Amino acid sequence: MPHDHHDHLSPSGHPYRQDNDAPLTYFQRMEIAVRELLIEKGHLTQAEIATQIDRMDARSPANGAAVVARAWTDPDFKARLMENAGDATRDMGFDIGPLHLVAVENTADTHNMIVCTLCSCYPRNLLGLPPDWYKTRAYRSRAVREPRAVLREFGLDLPETTRIRVHDSTADMRYIVLPARPVDTDGMDEAALAKLVTRDSMIGTGLPLAPENT
């Protein structure tokens, strides 16, 4: 169905999605049917579904950025994060449910990246839903085979001397990369630092922004 705005980008930088006035698909009908049957049989309510959507919408990379910035500025918190990232994140007040989260730290000689080769496991309860590319065959297949080539596609050309560690997530254990704090940020407070932390820097397919780029 042609729409005249297909060539433009939404404020989020993504193409506009199809409107809800596009022709009803088979799986959309299935979603409506499943939802109605679950409600009629007393397993769920409309309010629970709406609340869960709000809860998921409220999760975003900004939550992870706050965690990273805290780790950059508070050595005790960083120690707790490396010990048990799920508990440290819950202690900060983030609603991440039962997520078992493991933080992996980038250092001067090691760069970490995360993938789920088997499906699409991602620290969604902290960072929100994963980007589409994270779920693609190309990323899942190649991240563990040729991570340097994959990183170059993201604009990240790491020196051969940097060791790259690729972490394969599972439904029961998910990773977040703790990127290295950028140079020339000594005077910055936690809130300013958090603005440097991008989604991709916590997946490992990017680095934090330099302070002059914010």
Place this chain on the structure above:
Amino acid sequence: MTDTPEHRWHDMGGQSAGPIPMEGHDFALWEKRVDALMVLCGAKGLFTVDGLRRALEDMGEDAFEKYSYYDRWIAATNQNLIEAGVYSLEELGQRMEDIAKRGATYGEAQA
């Protein structure tokens, strides 16, 4: 890749593949609802994440290539709910037929 004794089709790590497709999209309401149904049904113990994954993996590689992410997730959610006896296949089919008669778009097809 098809299934082998060592790797089923979904076990993609290490295969060769083309460039990473970088385009993304904003999630539609129906996709967010699928996500919510999956999370809530899991939390209420109607199925497990392993049950969902089994259904997704058994759909096979053709489904992976042919259908969107949330197409596959609602199909897996539905299969687990039918297996759990939450409703029957007949109830689902009848309801989907009824929904088709309500209107031509997702918005019009809401009860």
